């Protein structure tokens with residue numbers, strides 16, 4: 001059976017729930033939390049939560065690689081690192097559906113073409129707006145750029161705070177998790193890796 005971990009796109013459920021089913025689930029959650037879903041302040045909350053989750057999870061509705069289909073070749077022979085640094089993003093952890101808030105640094109070493117720089121952030125958001133673990137998010141962004149841009153190297157570093165650790169459970173605010181994926185030149189050549197990490201400020 002295929003899973004998101006083996007690189008296959010996530011399959012949508014066979015039968016999508018209708019908004020009223022989602023609202024009923026949220027009413028149950030409110031009762032589980034100990035409150036009354038019928039009181040004035042909460043009465044519209046289930047519908048809001050249903051809409052909000054469509055936003056948090058809108059990455060499921062896109063294939064992030066489409067953002068890399070338009071490339072430019074007239075770059076005056078530029079063949080050094082291209083880095084998009086400190087890209088803020090939000091995601092949700094697949095274990096608790098709690099926010100993951102952080103920033104990503106995405107770099108690549110072009111071979112013969114470059115991509116519009118905003119597209120790297122679009123790829124990140126396309127994968128982040130799903131239920132994630134940070135390791136897979138990092139790998140998916142790097143693999144997508146590697147496969148669709150075919151550059152000489154890709155480096156992705158993500159630093160993020162997980163609300164499931166800060167706001168509950170072990171309760172350790174301020175802890176950041178760092179993950180990285182180095183591919184091609186950045187993996188094989190220590191000097192290139194050091195150069196890109198220095199540019200990222202890591």
Ligand SMILES: Nc1nc2c(ncn2[C@@H]2O[C@H](COP(=O)(O)OP(=O)(O)OP(=O)(O)O)[C@@H](O)[C@H]2O)c(=O)[nH]1
Nearest residue numbers: 093094095096132133134135162164165168169170
């Ligand atoms: N590796 C990894 N772990 C994550 C990520 N997001 C959340 N987690 C962890 O996922 C784990 C889930 O562990 P479980 O023991 O099944 O869940 P739990 O009983 O709620 O654990 P606690 O969070 O320790 O209370 C926790 O240790 C979380 O900190 C992530 O992106 N990557």
Ligand SMILES: [Zn+2]
Nearest residue numbers: 093095096164
């Ligand atoms: Zn979590």
